[in-house]
Amino acid sequence: MVARADFDYSDGADGVAVRFTGRLTLARLGDLPARLGELGPIASIDLSGVERIDTVGAWIVTRTVNDYGAKVTGASPEAERLLEALKDDKSEYRVHRDRRSAIERMLEQVGEASVAIWRELIGIVDFFGAMIVALGIQIRARRRLRWHAVVTRFQTVGVDALPIIGLMSVLIGVVIAQQSAVQLEQFGLEVFTINLVGRASIRELGLLMTAIMVAGRSGSAFAAQIGTMKLTEEIDAMRTIGVSPMEAIVLPRVAASTITMPLLGFYASICAIIGGGVFCWVGLDIPPLTYVQRLREIIPMHDFWIMLIKAPVFGILIGVTGCYEGMQVRQNAEEVGKRTTSAVVAAIFLVIVLDAFFAVFFSSLGWN
Known part of the structure; x- marks a missing residue:
């Protein structure tokens, strides 16, 4: 033994x-x-x-x-x-307990997270600036945008997203109408459910939920595709043969998301209004004709313009964030997953922050 x-x-x-x-x-x-x-x-x-x-x-x-x-x-x-x-190995192998208080550890984690977020924002702004420079060079050199690549991204960002965005928007319209009717019923003002559904769908929720959905679908796809191209050295090969990755990869994707977002936002708003109208017809006995006439009376034109102003900004933000995170992939396939997750989180966070900024800004202009 x-x-x-x-x-x-x-x-x-x-x-x-x-x-x-x-x-x-x-x-x-x-x-x-x-x-x-x-x-x-x-x-x-x-x-x-x-x-x-x-x-x-x-x-x-x-x-x-x-x-x-x-x-x-x-x-x-x-x-x-x-x-x-x-004999020369004097490393300390013992694990020592962190004796700092919970507040100190929490403050350290908050500080590290704040620094990481700040660096991420600086990186996204820097990447956006590089994209603008590439666009200026392309325009000055009179080179046409790669429209075939843009049209291909239209299919991915826009057409393929129509079913899920439509279903989501209809259900959101139903939820808004149902919750509004429950609260307004206490005062006998169920008819004002139409006001809430119409204005919330056109001005805020239709576009906001669309932006979140596009960030989850297309922003993550951009990051994963470009990250995989980085690992397989396709982007390095493009630079070797004299093709700018910014012009060939980034600009078509950002252009597609920018052009598609207003269309998707309008489509989502209409679907939400239809969903609210169905609930008002079935649950509140409000005829569709009355519903439509009331919408025409209470929805101001500037709500539509607000949606059209915000939509391209959200599209640029989603496209730039997704492409930036994909370009940051350096080491292995695991980092592709991490950067894809970061692209979705960062895009949704920035979309919500910008939406809050737009809400305050347009309210200060009197567009209430």
């Missing part, structure tokens, strides 16, 4: 003298390190009784020597070679 690692010890004037026995290997250590740590200062180590030693066993001996200045005797040639290789 193979002897397990063990030791004998005796107390001396300078400290504890330890004599190891058996096989000082990883498979035979057992609880030896824990028992060895309970002895206190160790003055000498005798390895004459060790049948075999591996790197882990030599590291335990080396750590003891470094901690207490113990002298090693009786080492075999094999043990001497391992100890010689590890």
Whole structure:
């Protein structure tokens, strides 16, 4: 039977003298390190009784020597070679508990997250500037935009998204109408459900939910596609043959999302209004003709213009964020997933922040 690692010890004037026995290997250590740590200062180590030693066993001996200045005797040639290789290794292997308070750790995490977000915003702004420069060079050189690539992205960003955006918008319209009717019923004002559905759909929720959906579908697709191209060195190959990745890859995607967003936003608003109209017809007995006439009376034209102003901005933001995150892929396939997630999170966050800014800005202009 193979002897397990063990030791004998005796107390001396300078400290504890330890004599190891058996096989000082990883498979035979057992609880030896824990028992060895309970002895206190160790003055000498005798390895004459060790049948075999591996790197882990030599590291335990080396750590003891470094901690207490113990002298090693009786080492075999094999043990001497391992100890010689590890003698300069003074790394700290012990795991120390973080003794800071929870508030300190929380503040540190908040600070690190804030710095990361700030760097991400700076990177996106810098990438947007580089895209504008590339667009200016393309216009000045009188090179046509790659419309075939733009049309291909129309299919991905716009046409393929119509079913899910339409279904989502109809259901949102139903929810808005139902919740509004429940609250207004207390005052006998169910007819004003039409006001809430119409204005919320045209001015805010239709476009906002569309932007979130496009960020989840197309922004993530942009990041994943470009990230994969970075890993397979396709982008480096494009630069080698003199093709600008900004012109060939980024501009068509951003152009497609910018042009498509107003169309999708209008489509989503109409679907939400239809969903609210169906609920008003079925749940509140409001005829469709009355519903449409009331919408024409209460929806001001500037709500439509607000939607058309915000939609291209959201489209640019989603396209730039997705392409930027894809361009940041450097190492492996795992980073593609991380950057894709970052693209979705950053795009949705920035869309909501800009939507809040637009709401305050247009309200200050009196477009209420």
